[in-house]
Amino acid sequence: MLGMLSGYFANDIAIDLGTANTLIYMQGKGIVLDEPSVVAIQQEGGPSGKKTILAVGAEAKKMLGRTPGSITAIRPMKDGVIADFTITEQMLKHFIKKVNPSRLFSSPPRIVICVPYGSTQVEKRAIRESALGAGARKVELIEEPMAAAIGAGLPVEEATGSMVVDIGGGTTEVGVISLGGVVYASSVRVGGDKFDEAIINYIRRNYGMLIGDTTAEDIKKRIGSAFPGAEVREMEVKGRNLAEGIPRSFTISSNEILEALTEPLNQIVSAVKQSLEQTPPELGADIAEKGMVLTGGGALLRDLDRLLMEETGLPVIVADDPLTCVVRGSGRALEKLDKGGVAIFIND
């Protein structure tokens, strides 16, 4: 009875603490927060002065690359894991407070957070600790491929193999799932960030121009593609000319971006192929019939499904609303957590 009551007054949440974006799903409310994982910090009075958090999330993202000396806008997550422990904790605290303002009678929430498959004990512990530090009552971790598969609506509990490819900001997770467990999974540290980096390098090499992260991301979203399509799109880009040192604008086409993205895309393709090689034949047969499902922000890269289809010869589909698959899957897992417990009352 008490468990039911405290469960009723607490708002349990699921968090997709991603390299690029942090999403929060609240039980009974759906997705309540979707903000970039960026924190802007102000340094007061010299290098040994007090540090204060200036902005978090979307506001802080606007500051990325545009800050004066006293302010640093940083992304505390790198390659899917915590790069800066304290800042991550502060960011989490800020987000949790935003969605779950403390009220009378409310107890601290239970939190489900997803971690990349194959993250080390240290990395897992860092995530767990920072969530506890941010005010969680209890922290449960879930592996990203599993969360993505549940969120994409795959039949994870059936005796049939499902393959999910989750391309996030920092990592790409490939998982083969059957009977509620991960049969094979691999994680490569290639994702949206690597795409941006590849675009920056390409432009510097071929145009002698330097562009920022935000511009690179914008190029990727607007004209980036993974497979040569019928139409060629163009975009005007502004950056600093390396030779002259003066800002200039130039035009870049989708074919060039395709060329720039070849290397990170090849890494994803080889990770998928390797997973298929390692998959037991029965599950491989299931996957051949159903194909694989793409989730995560990377799935929105134009024609990435086409590329994987051509490379593997298997059907590839993009999940509904791929950006939120992982957090919805974690939220689903959160509700399952309850079903195991006291909770005939809470569910159904």
Added chain:
Amino acid sequence: MSEQTESTMSQPHGVGSRLKARREQMGLAIEQVAAQLKLAKKQIEAIESDHYSSLPGNTFARGFVRNYAKLLGMDAAPLLADLEGLLPTERAQVALPSVREEVGVSLGSTLPRVSSSSRLPAVVAGVIGFGLVFGGVWWYLQQPVSPQLDTPPVEVVAPVDPVAEVASPVSSTASATASQVAVAVVPTPAAAAATVTPTVTPAATPTPATSGELRLVARGETWVQIFDADGRRVISEVIPAGGERFVSGRAPYRLKIGNAPQTRLYLRGKEVDLAPYTQVNVAAFELK
């Protein structure tokens, strides 16, 4: 797009046929489409004839239709909206009770509504449960009081004031020595009673508001339960220290007194010695 095609679009039963019509219009064979989408020919045929149950699942059916529409250069959104009504819901629900709901959410249906409605019965059941528990406790507490209330005063007993306790050790030792007979229910020797009552009566005369055959005086807190000959519960309660209770019913009575050394019991005005029946503070006995 002409008016006519718009109207056929709004019909839910035509996702497959619309795709098929478009494919034929573009002059593509099923094999060509299947090769492009990396699907089997029978899967394409299943989509075109709206037999989605033969596809691996609803998620995949949606994905295949989306890919197919993209290949044919059609807008996938209206097709997917119509597809919802055609998908085999039952199969997916049986196999995947939990995930199925989530799919609905991702398609724009409101999760808060689903979840709050699932919570409502829990809240109602909780309230009812609380009501039952508290109601039960209240009823139980009320229960022993009522017989005492509706029992009419049977007989006025010359009451003995607790002040008379000073004299009581004498009476109890006297009665203990006088009557060791176990059956003797009213063992009080007349002499002992006589010594007690006269000293007390003057002080206690104004008090006998309530009366009954049995009178209980608690010097310390004590639990008392008495059943009469009919098996009716005459009293069952904790009498606070200094409390006094008058009860009556039909003799013989079955009594249980929790704190016997601290309790005085009078039957029709005569004190009953509890010592012979007392074992570790509790006296349990029958009284005629």
